[in-house]
Amino acid sequence: MKTTAIIMAGGRGERFWPKSRASMPKQFLSLTDDGKTMIRLTAERHLSIVPWEDMFVVTNKDYIGLVREQLPEIPPENILAEPMAKNTAPCIGYAATVIRKKYGDAVMLVLASDHLIQNARLYLDTMAQAVEVALEGDNLATVGITPSYPETGYGYIHFGSDGEHAGHKGVYAVRRFVEKPDLETAKGYLASGDYLWNSGMFVWKASSILSRFERLMPQVYEDLCLIENSIGKDSHIEVLRRCFERFPSISIDYGIMEKADNIYTLPGAYGWDDVGSWLALERINPTDSHGNYLQGNVLCDGTRNSIVVGADKLIAAVDLEEMVVVDTKDAMLICRKESVQNVKKIIEHLRASGRSDLI
Amino acid sequence: MKTTAIIMAGGRGERFWPKSRASMPKQFLSLTDDGKTMIRLTAERHLSIVPWEDMFVVTNKDYIGLVREQLPEIPPENILAEPMAKNTAPCIGYAATVIRKKYGDAVMLVLASDHLIQNARLYLDTMAQAVEVALEGDNLATVGITPSYPETGYGYIHFGSDGEHAGHKGVYAVRRFVEKPDLETAKGYLASGDYLWNSGMFVWKASSILSRFERLMPQVYEDLCLIENSIGKDSHIEVLRRCFERFPSISIDYGIMEKADNIYTLPGAYGWDDVGSWLALERINPTDSHGNYLQGNVLCDGTRNSIVVGADKLIAAVDLEEMVVVDTKDAMLICRKESVQNVKKIIEHLRASGRSDLI
Numbered sequence: 001m002k003t004t005a006i007i008m009a010g011g012r013g014e015r016f017w018p019k020s021r022a023s024m025p026k027q028f029l030s031l032t033d034d035g036k037t038m039i040r041l042t043a044e045r046h047l048s049i050v051p052w053e054d055m056f057v058v059t060n061k062d063y064i065g066l067v068r069e070q071l072p073e074i075p076p077e078n079i080l081a082e083p084m085a086k087n088t089a090p091c092i093g094y095a096a097t098v099i100r101k102k103y104g105d106a107v108m109l110v111l112a113s114d115h116l117i118q119n120a121r122l123y124l125d126t127m128a129q130a131v132e133v134a135l136e137g138d139n140l141a142t143v144g145i146t147p148s149y150p151e152t153g154y155g156y157i158h159f160g161s162d163g164e165h166a167g168h169k170g171v172y173a174v175r176r177f178v179e180k181p182d183l184e185t186a187k188g189y190l191a192s193g194d195y196l197w198n199s200g201m202f203v204w205k206a207s208s209i210l211s212r213f214e215r216l217m218p219q220v221y222e223d224l225c226l227i228e229n230s231i232g233k234d235s236h237i238e239v240l241r242r243c244f245e246r247f248p249s250i251s252i253d254y255g256i257m258e259k260a261d262n263i264y265t266l267p268g269a270y271g272w273d274d275v276g277s278w279l280a281l282e283r284i285n286p287t288d289s290h291g292n293y294l295q296g297n298v299l300c301d302g303t304r305n306s307i308v309v310g311a312d313k314l315i316a317a318v319d320l321e322e323m324v325v326v327d328t329k330d331a332m333l334i335c336r337k338e339s340v341q342n343v344k345k346i347i348e349h350l351r352a353s354g355r356s357d358l359i
Numbered sequence: 360m361k362t363t364a365i366i367m368a369g370g371r372g373e374r375f376w377p378k379s380r381a382s383m384p385k386q387f388l389s390l391t392d393d394g395k396t397m398i399r400l401t402a403e404r405h406l407s408i409v410p411w412e413d414m415f416v417v418t419n420k421d422y423i424g425l426v427r428e429q430l431p432e433i434p435p436e437n438i439l440a441e442p443m444a445k446n447t448a449p450c451i452g453y454a455a456t457v458i459r460k461k462y463g464d465a466v467m468l469v470l471a472s473d474h475l476i477q478n479a480r481l482y483l484d485t486m487a488q489a490v491e492v493a494l495e496g497d498n499l500a501t502v503g504i505t506p507s508y509p510e511t512g513y514g515y516i517h518f519g520s521d522g523e524h525a526g527h528k529g530v531y532a533v534r535r536f537v538e539k540p541d542l543e544t545a546k547g548y549l550a551s552g553d554y555l556w557n558s559g560m561f562v563w564k565a566s567s568i569l570s571r572f573e574r575l576m577p578q579v580y581e582d583l584c585l586i587e588n589s590i591g592k593d594s595h596i597e598v599l600r601r602c603f604e605r606f607p608s609i610s611i612d613y614g615i616m617e618k619a620d621n622i623y624t625l626p627g628a629y630g631w632d633d634v635g636s637w638l639a640l641e642r643i644n645p646t647d648s649h650g651n652y653l654q655g656n657v658l659c660d661g662t663r664n665s666i667v668v669g670a671d672k673l674i675a676a677v678d679l680e681e682m683v684v685v686d687t688k689d690a691m692l693i694c695r696k697e698s699v700q701n702v703k704k705i706i707e708h709l710r711a712s713g714r715s716d717l718i
Contacts, residue, residue, distance in 0.1 A: 319698035
């Protein structure tokens, strides 16, 4: 059975303002020193197990041009345009119908387009094992990340004690997917040793996930079948639009994973990072001897533990500590590290004041 | 006897980098909300006591164009070009010879081109009284500023107890000019009540200061006489160059005031500010309800007690405290308030790395 990759690339990524914009979200930006964009890194990472012609991208219709430009090797018909954003469940369901229509059935690696993996070899070993698990019965496999601190921004996976499944070592039955916890709960999860971070990456056959849609989201499944039938017909875009309008906006975790059976997780330790804010830059890139991550035309004096991303003009950073500075052609962010989440407020201000050109 | 104004405008003003540059020092910048440059404000401030034709500017030859542009009302022959910077003693001596040559004698208001005065009326009343003092004998008058904190960056004036001089109230004999003190000494000065800040503004007749040059700096005086003789002749520029090459680089305070007699000071309380660093912007301009001084295209969220001077692009300032941000076309400064003096280090870095285009 074929193995395909489904790269989800519909996100807006406001947390990387001012570099990310509505017209240029995070997955299309380069945030690493190699200069490659996030989505390009994601695709290339899987080339040894999925050839270009079996890679698919699901994205908002507005970003089709960016995907084609950054991933010209992917066949244009594999770039799936969502008429509107309805979170991950409709996105994945849509991709699964395309896979079923094209291949009958195939394993799907469901991937975020904007995460980073430090050790690709260990990662691919884990994914290969996840494919083995997914090929058995109607198993749903997910890679879980061993937590290193009580993060409240991720969902968690409560996993069972038996670390062996049908001859695979390091494969644990999932007891439960749980949503983002509060800090106390997250601390308890970390202390228990029974919880992993939900990376949002999944491995399953198209048939396995579609059977869960049929059972757990039957209305959605009906529409997914309508979409599948319309593929290759003149009516496709119109059917897609009508179905997406009806779809609830719901994540695959909430819609399926929290309720499904036969889920297995493979704890991963390969340097996963969801690159959730500007602070990620100092985790995923080397820093200098003062703990700074500096990019571009930056001159520091006494500056420590700061992230400065320059553009054209010189930035002289004097005695900054724990700061984030990001320059672009038309807007600049200067922010304390602890306040990076407040970038959203700036976007709200801009929206309220009619400066959509800067969003 | 005529009253003339001598505006000293040869300073380089590195402390206002990146707005000030070698080719555009602080006195030629606008730092106040009225949009007028420092030197223009200085000249206009004295118009009620000195007409344009009796105003003189002494500056480096490189800045003649800027002075003509910003003060077109001053007769071109009143703009005196120093061949090189030799601190204030040669500068003032040169101006005094020009005054003696042109008017026989005249009162000179010797003025910094880059200081601010908040209350012009009180200031002019003080200056008018200083002119009265200067007209008597060979008195040297200076306006001293009542210190509000133990500043270590200024020279001080130790003044006598008798506050009346020849019928003028509020005029004190100067006991001694003292150089920049250390913090302990400055605290002592403040506590004693016997010390004023030396504002660097002086009032005297040309004949009075030239007689002091003759007595206290006889070598310099000889050269000043050579310069005076050459005025209006073809040899003038060459004589000027040769004399300035020989002049020691020395301040009027050190060269004359610390040793001279018959000096009187008029304590001023009219909101004097030497605008010595970016921090001055929040003293000399109104701040918002969060204590911020914001200029240009700036959007704040949670930012307090900061100074942000924008240029073309939007600056989003999130949760900054006690920061200074200054944007220009080709360079930007981001700095903690307590570190503004370290801007000099940035200029040194730039010089060392051959980026004189940014200095």
